[in-house]
Amino acid sequence: MERRVFGVETEFGITHRGVAVDGAPRPGLAPDETARYLFRPVVEWGRSSNVFIPNGSRLYLDVGSHPEYATAECSDIEELIAADRAGERIMDDLARRAEEAMAADGIDGTIYLLKNNVDSQGNSYGSHENYLIPRTTHFRRLSTVLLPFLVTRQILCGAGHLVTEQEEAGRELGPHYAFSQRADHMWEGVSSATTRARPIINTRDEPHADASAHRRLHVIVGDSNMSETTQLLRYGTTDLVLRMIESGVPLGDYELQNPIRAIREISHDLTGTATVLTRDGEEMTAVDIQAGLLDRARRFVSEEGAHHGHLEQVLQLWERTLQAVASGDHSNIDTEIDWAIKKRLIDEVAARGSLALDDPRLGQIDMAYHDIRPERGLHHVLVRKGRAATLLGQEQIDQAVLLPPATTRAALRGHFLSTARAFGAGHSVDWVHHKLVDRPLEAIMLKDPFETAAERVETLLDTLGDRRAVVRELSAEERLDQPVPPALSERYLVTGGTVPPPPVI
Template identity: 35%
Template sequence: MSVRRVMGIETELGITSTQVDARGELLTPMLLSGQVVRAYAAGAGPRAAMPTGSGWDYADETPLRDARGYEMARALADVSQLTDVEDPTVANSVLSNGARFYVDHAHPEYSSPEVTSPREAVRYDRAGELVGLAALRTLAQEGREVRLYKNNVDGKGASYGTHENYLVPRSIPFERLARQLIPFLVARPVIAGAGRVGLGQVSERPGFQLSQRADYLEAEVGLETTLRRPIVNTRDEPHATPHVHRRLHVIVGDATMADVTTLLAVGSLSAVLRLVETHPDGVPDVALADPVQAVRQVSHDPTLRATVETVDGRRLTGVDVLETYLEAVERAVASGHDAWRPDDDTTEVLTRWRQVLDALRRDPAECAGQVEWVAKLSLLERYRERSGAGWGDPRLAAMDIQWHDLDPQRGLAQKLRAAGRLERLMPEGAVAAAVTEPPEDTRAWFRGECVRRYGDDVRAASWDSVVMLDERGRLRRVQVPEPTAATRERISGLLERHTRTATLLTELASEDV
């Protein structure tokens, strides 16, 4: 309980290359993304990644189903919303750490495996950076130059997502969940933003803001993720026993390179969700008069003095809004409620959250080692002082992009990490281990171990299934609808007993495909 729950982070990476085709045209981002995914699978070897020719099992995907209880007509859907149709030219791989690495639209996307704590979410998110980097190194050996950026905007109107997923009980009314969550999501960039140079969707005004995504959010609640992006996304695709679970799909967040920022982003949100679940009357009532407008007001003011108006006429800063939620969480912990026994994960998140909020009130610059937008702003402000560059200077826009470069030789955030200027929550070895080893306490362990142990016979996988060949060459689907089933503790004995897929399948309940 507490801040612990099943969660995961998906990141679409920015991609560039100078590679050209036979006619001298730059390769499309779709092709480049395919190169990246294939290169990872090729470089990592069969025990670390499913070959990209194998598939994703789409049997359970319902991207047009809405949490409000209806399904969008396919004819009305924008083609970019149709994520459940297999495109044979699109590369897809499932990794031995339980992650999915594939081409989503025109970006390589790393979807982390399901984990059960904010700290593990950080570790597997960082592992995704190493997956991207490994792919780039394989491509470099083939003489193909590609760069990957863990950011969310190009400054010219395009935005691509970092989505967080949280398992919540189906029994929580979605309308209340959305209502109680919106003010928190509006203010969260104060502690979770990656920072951005430029204001407006095409950076039409010079300046610096807290969030990469703020200017691309255009609705309060909705199904879309690629256009008219909402603060609360209603996609109802639980990838889990549907009458028990809901997967809250959060699309407002930034890709983050700073460990503590990632921890605060998912940890604080998980705590607020727990509050919504266990203390519905204890969730602060800070309903905002205009949430979409408020997202921009908060993001556009690095001094943190801008206020947003509540429905009942109060004016609160982003820090005020977050503090209201934090105080409510702290009260819930103090209440001794069963769901709030403070384990180490909860203590870590709440202590950090409190420290950072207090420091932000004193002087945001104090958080330069923890909060990514502050780290980026501090570096850029010092550069401005030395160079005289104004916020419209392309050198600052260049540094903003380069901040997120996955190559440690060029990436500025990585330079700060290496110099000890961005606090790290875990040794590099722990991150490296997460590239190949699945989390032990979710079904990602089964998925990842299937890739590692039975890779030759795995034909497809999804979040809740693995499809394998039996000895007669028939495809069999093993379903794992419960995210915390098929953990190491529960099934390592079973997998140890079966070195061959065929005998494993005879013991496991599986269905014909």
């Protein structure tokens, strides 16, 4: 099967809480001021709040002072999940450093970074997926099949959301639990806009690759996931559906009359029995649509073979999740699927304290589940207690913090960036372009996402001087057996030293 390149962009919620004085809470800094503290080391390091870092990823402040981390290009789902988790580690490191800087300025308090999609005021921020697809893929067929899949995918990989009375929007359901945080904030099925219209599929044609061969599918409907197994299902199912579309496999007619109404109705019906109308007037549930696609995916894999080692795990978890929704018994997935993991926790706390769903303490649990700080975030607590499954070892995340994926051009980007910094040379990189400031006419474009070695990159870097001499000055551990270490004395973005040890679990 054809190779795939994936990436995910994650926007984080940010808030600062002041230290309570005489029992009275002191207001924290505003989000924009907090974000400036957060990104102060980034600006010092890269002279910008929008930088590429040695692991090949991009770190920047997005609209609304949302810290954002975009993974490097990955060619494997497990690699993608590791790169995303590395982003959490780097963001948490920045938050700890910002707290220290604030304290030095006489501002005591705590920064909270949340990997979720909605704040207490109802504002939404995203988790955007990117899939490199062939230019020859017929876009009408792509959107016709993919939209129903994405509208109903929330029952598989939604983050879960405790809906308050204020968010009810006339549904008359009262406070309740929904599959998705993002569903209520989508306004179009397909559009070139991102913030104004918030479409499920964004059509802006920006492939960051050879445009004659590729286009970038930009999916902005997904919930941010804390669970690695939920991420596996999210990216694994989407990749499979895309492969079937690209192969011309008949997938049935699930085109919806009103995708935006459907995504909302499905999100707010945890029983999975809400029906939506297809273009032909047929009533179907989200489980019906997903089950039909799962059945076709199993036949496709049987005929074409597996293309990654976790494929059977994806198919089995896909099936078990549909069974759990259809039966109402979530016990078979409540350590693997975000919305079910969090719902179990909220239900237990509510039962233990006889709390109504509108009790603000449950709302705090909903938020705290997404706190990325390992010793504090509730998902991390559940992992340590064996109540939330993992996929990766800590060493994989450690490596993803430091090193770019080895199977995509991100390896060249990290190599170029680290080498230029080692020599103190002015440089500029983005997804495609690589330039030394004093040699602008020799800028290099890497349009092939799978290019991992390029003589023209080495030739340009050779103009900086004897790289072997730079390497000899470093210890064997720092060299990591690489021609040039991933970030030399600045092992990753801001530490100025070694990466901090992983948290004790």
